[in-house]
Amino acid sequence: MPKNSHCPTPIRGSCSFWPKGRPYIDQMPVMHRTRIKICGLTSEDDAVAAAEAGADAIGLVFYRPSPRAVSLERALRIRRALPPFVATVALFVNADEVEVREVLDALRPSLLQFHGDETPEDCARYGHPFVRAARVRPGLDLVNFAARYRIAQAVLLDAYVEGFGGGGEVFDWSLIPRSANFPIVLSGGLRASNVAQAVLRVRPWAVDVSSGVERAKGVKDADAMRRFVDAVRAADAIPETLTQDCACTPPGGGAPEPIRFPDT
16 A cells, blocks of 8 residues: 555645746645545446546446446446546455456456455455455454555545445544554545535545435436535645644544635
């Protein structure tokens, strides 16, 4: 797993308007840009709408019991409809090796996402970058979990519910340890009305949304996707120094206190 925290150090570079074009490394930090994955796409139109809204990645579900499951043929049509530079993530839940390899060979996704009971060995056997989902509840040692899956690109944090997937539920963000030094993809009940608060409190590498931008299960809402992306970008625009004291929900969990956005 890459050795960066869930709130990476801002990237620095150079700028043409700096005097004489000199680099401004260590003088002008660039804000962190939270990556956005919209999961559970089932149609070409929704995939294109997600990309136009500003999604960095889409998720295709290869878990038959899910109402958002797609066939390999449908997945290929969705991928072909995407514009360039939008990543494709293939999600599996306790799939057999033959199925995963079939999807890998045909779809060639950017990442695999394992959302079931897969062991580190199960995830690593394909030699392909992957994200491992953790179903968060009291008692789960996330630092230990991440250490077990240390070759994962990131750990996706979702709510613990019966069955697999987060069920559109928000989990207690105070369960995320401040000592976490691995890239976090935050999921679980996110929508336009709460994702800015989530970004400001957790400062994840990425956020993942599915039901929070839907009109019905598996049917995305283009306006909801745009509002979600806009809310993430609004949170990104607020310097971390203004929110570093409110990285999690209040002690003991419960409803997070509202974050006050500065006047603009």
